Amino acid sequence: MPMSHRDLWHKIKRETKGRPPEEEIRVLERYLGDWPEFKGPYQEMRKKYERRIAELKRILNVQSSHAAHRDPFSVKKRGIAEIVLVGLPNSGKSTLMNALTGADAATADYPYTTLTPNVGMWNPGAFAFELVDLPPIPERALDEVHYAAGLKEAVLNADLLCLIVSLDGDLATDVRALHDRLEEIGVAPLFAPEGPGNEGDARDGSGRVLGTVVVGSRADVVGPEGVRALSELVPGASVFGFPIDESGKDDLLAALCRFLDKIVVVARDPRSRDEPLRYAVPAGATVLDLARHIHKEFAESARRAKVWGASARFPGQEVGLDHPLSPGDVVEIYER
Secondary structure (H helix, E strand, O other): OOOOHHHHHHHHHHHHOOOOHHHHHHHHHHHHHOOOOOOOHHHHHHHHHHHHHHHHHHHHHHHHHOOOOOOOOOOOOOEOOEEEEEEOOOOOHHHHHHHHHOOOOOOOOOOOOOOOOEEEEEOOOOOOEEEEEOOOOOOOOHHHOOOHHHHHHHHHOOOEEEEEEEOOOOHHHHHHHHHHHHHHHOEEEOOOOOOOOOOOOHHHOOOEEEEEEEEEEOHHHHOHHHHHHHHHHOOOOEEEEOOOOHHHHHHHHHHHHHHOOEEEEEEOOOOOOOOOEEEEEEOOOEHHHHHHHHOHHHHHHOOEEEEEOOOOOOOOEEEOOOOEOOOOOEEEEEOO
C-alpha cells in the first residue's frame, strides 16, 4: 500500500520547510517523479505542487533578472511610512496585503508561499503607506530559513510592524514564537505576550521599539471570540480581526497614524462636487498646515475655513487658519 496522502503531505512539508527555491523545486520534482498514479486526493496534490513549482521558477527568474548585487529584501521606502507584515507560515499575510492594496500576492494553503518580499501601496486618501509582505517568520529559530539575514534587514528597516496571527492556530504558542523571533532580530514590539517566562514588558528590552498592530486572520472561521482571545494575549496592542471591512480599515488606519503621531482629516472643496479627500497631518496640525498639505500655493491664498467634527463647537463653525484640528474633522478652506 502506498503512503496515505495525508502522511505524504506532511512528509513533503517537513522536507521543503524553509528551503531555498531551487532546493524546494528539486524535492518536489523528486516526489512528483515517483507519484502514485491514483485518482482523488493524490491528483489534487499533484496539481497543487505543480503550481508551486511554477511559482518557485517564476521567483528564480525574477531574482536572476536583477543585478547580482541587488538584495530583494532591501526595499526603498515610499509613502508616509513603511509597514512590514510579519507572521508565521500560513498566517494570512498575503491575504491582508491583497485586501489593502488590491495587489495579487500569491496565497496558498501550504507554508512558505512567500519567499521574497511582496511590496504594495495602500492609498487610503491623499497619502499612502508602503506595505511589505515578508516571507514567514520561522517558529523556532531564525536560522531555520535561508533568508534569515534578509528578514532581519527588512524588519529593522521598517517604520511600523503589523503582526498577523492565525486565529485558528495555537494563539499562545504563535504569539510567543513571534515575540521571541522579533527579540532575536533585535526588535521589541509594543506589547508583551502574557504567560510564563514573560514577567517584564517588551519595552524594557534592549531592542529597537517599533509601533505594532496585530491582525487576527481567519476571523470568519473562528469568530469574534478568537479576536478577544488574541487581545488578551497581547495587552496594550491594537488588535483587529480579518476579514477587514471599510470600517475596520478606518480603525486600522487610525491606529497606524497614532504610532506616526499623525491624525487623519477630510478636506472638502466647497467649489466642487468631487469626493472629499483624506489627509494625514501631524497631530496638533492647524487649518493652515492642512492647506500646505493640499498645495503650497493654496496655503498662501487661504483665508478662513469651516469645520465639522470634534474640534468645532458646532457643525460648520467658521474658524481661522490657526485653528487646531482633531482626528476625523471635515474641513472646507476658503480663499476669500
